Each structure stands twice: as C-alpha cells, then as structure tokens.
Amino acid sequence: MINMKYKYLFIFLLSINCTSIYAQKKVNNQKISSDYREVILGTTEEYQKLPHLKLKSASAEDFDQLPETNFWTMPKVEKANHHFYIQTSKGKQKFKIYSNEGNQKGWNGYELLGYSHLLSLYAISSNSSSEGIGFGELFLLDPKNSFKYHISSFGDWYVSLPVPSTQHKNFAYYHNTQYQHKNSDIGILKFNAKAAAGKAFKPVASLHSDEFAVEEMRWADDNILYIKGFEEIYNCDKWIKKYKYYRAALSDL
Known part of the structure; x- marks a missing residue:
C-alpha cells in the first residue's frame, strides 16, 4: 500500500514538472516568435x-x-469599442484607436494611416504623449505573415x-x-x-x-x-x- 502511495506521488510530481516545462517552453516560443516577426529599420x-x-x-x-x-489609400476595417481589427495569418489583430483628446500621458493607441493594395501592407502608427509632447512611430504590417517593419523616426513624431x-x-x-x-x-x-x-x-x-x-x-x-x-x-x-x-x-x- 505504501509503495502504491509513493507510485502515485511520483506520477503526480512528474506531471507537474512536465506541465511546468511545457508552459515555460510555450512562453519561450511565443517570445521568439514575437521577436522574429518584428524588425526596426532606419535607426x-x-x-x-x-x-x-x-x-x-x-x-x-x-x-x-x-x-x-496614390500608393496609400485608407482601407475599410472592422471597428468596435474604440478598437480596430486587421485579419492576419496569425489571426485577427486588435489595435486600440489613438485619441489626442484630453491630457492623456504615456502610450495612447494606434492610428491606421493607409493600405497598399499592390504590396498588401498596412501603415500604422503607435502614438504616445508625455509632458504635452506627442511621440509616434510608424510600422508597416504584412498580414500575409504578421510581420511588422518598424521605421525609426528621426524625431519625436512618426515619419511620412x-x-x-x-x-x-x-x-x-x-x-x-x-x-x-x-x-x-x-x-x-x-x-x-x-x-x-x-x-x-x-x-x-x-x-x-x-x-x-x-x-x-x-x-x-x-x-x-x-x-x-x-x-x-x-x-x-x-x-x-x-x-x-x-x-x-x-x-x-
């Protein structure tokens, strides 16, 4: 009976360890995937x-x-609850809509700037503010592979x-x-x-x-x-x- 108890205890501990390893591996894989699908250009x-x-x-x-x-045109995208959505190969991506109203500080949201039908790229900016100064960075989103090309700004606001x-x-x-x-x-x-x-x-x-x-x-x-x-x-x-x-x-x- 004692041996059976140890046996069940061993199986239980082993299952916890395997679950922990799997969870950690999943987190690491997500991090690698996230890092791989972004690049910063023009620093x-x-x-x-x-x-x-x-x-x-x-x-x-x-x-x-x-x-x-007229390379960039404004596309029609799904909008709901102060967010807009873009369908990509990795699923539907959700973006909080940027608002310059009020005295909000820190990261504020995203602004959809255009879409290229020829290259199938979305142009989006990520905007924030601090001490009354606005900051923004442009990135191009490729929905075919969910890759983001960030174009580094020369100043505070995003580039053209x-x-x-x-x-x-x-x-x-x-x-x-x-x-x-x-x-x-x-x-x-x-x-x-x-x-x-x-x-x-x-x-x-x-x-x-x-x-x-x-x-x-x-x-x-x-x-x-x-x-x-x-x-x-x-x-x-x-x-x-x-x-x-x-x-x-x-x-x-």
Whole structure:
C-alpha cells in the first residue's frame, strides 16, 4: 500500500514538472516568435554607416511634370469599442484607436494611416504623449505573415508614409523637424518583394538638411528622386512658404 502511495506521488510530481516545462517552453516560443516577426529599420546608428544623398538643384517644372502617386489609400476595417481589427495569418489583430483628446500621458493607441493594395501592407502608427509632447512611430504590417517593419523616426513624431519608385524597387520617406522652419531628414529603403519575411526592406541612404523642410517627394524612375522643399518665412504678420526644388540620384551614392 505504501509503495502504491509513493507510485502515485511520483506520477503526480512528474506531471507537474512536465506541465511546468511545457508552459515555460510555450512562453519561450511565443517570445521568439514575437521577436522574429518584428524588425526596426532606419535607426540613427544604421544611417550613420550608410551613404548620404547628393542633391542637385531642380526646377518646379521638373517636379510638376512627374505624376503624383496614390500608393496609400485608407482601407475599410472592422471597428468596435474604440478598437480596430486587421485579419492576419496569425489571426485577427486588435489595435486600440489613438485619441489626442484630453491630457492623456504615456502610450495612447494606434492610428491606421493607409493600405497598399499592390504590396498588401498596412501603415500604422503607435502614438504616445508625455509632458504635452506627442511621440509616434510608424510600422508597416504584412498580414500575409504578421510581420511588422518598424521605421525609426528621426524625431519625436512618426515619419511620412514611404513613397515608392516607379517599379517599387526603392521607397523614400521624410521627417520635418518640429518647431523649425527649414530642417528635415530623408531616408531611402531598398525593397525586394521576393525576400523572406523581415528582409523585404533595407536602408541604403539618408539625408539631413538645415536648408529646407519637405513638402512632397516624387520619383522619376527607380534611380532619381525629386524633392519639393520649402522654408517658412515670416512676412506681413504671417508665415509663408518659399519653395526650392532638388533632385538626387541613387547612382551617385
């Protein structure tokens, strides 16, 4: 009888240990999966090691003859109880809707910024606030594999939506410095549609300027990028924009 008691006790302890190991393994697997499905692009350290764009003067006519791109459109998604939902390969993902009302501090929520039908990517920002200052970071969500491409901001707020070159081999995005009238940063990402998940985008070049802020960017092809820049000037009791135009060729890097 005593032997039977020890036998049952041994089985009970063994089952607890196995359950504990399984639970720990499950947690570890979830952590690995989460880490694997996110990547941060365009950090300051990364761009410091890469070439800088070389600008040349251009004209308004050069810029205006290039077609505008409507690469990002606002999709219809499910919304309920101050959240929006996106269906991915890993199930339906839930995002708290960002609100800039009131004096909320800390992380506040997500903002759906657009969707690319061509690449099947959602553009979303994660926003927060502290001491009256807003902070945001843009990421691109691939619903096919649930991968998130975080694009590091050059400042407090998130960067612009990336603009694709004509054959979508390169993407350009920018960030204008807050409270400045002619400061900006530009980042260039190389895109490979055939790359494995997490490898589709790769930073290749950047630019910091103290001469202009960015109004808009357009590609002439997969090599040449045109930039419509401006400087804000205070005149006759109001701020006005004085425009300048530039071009940069990736082949000049």
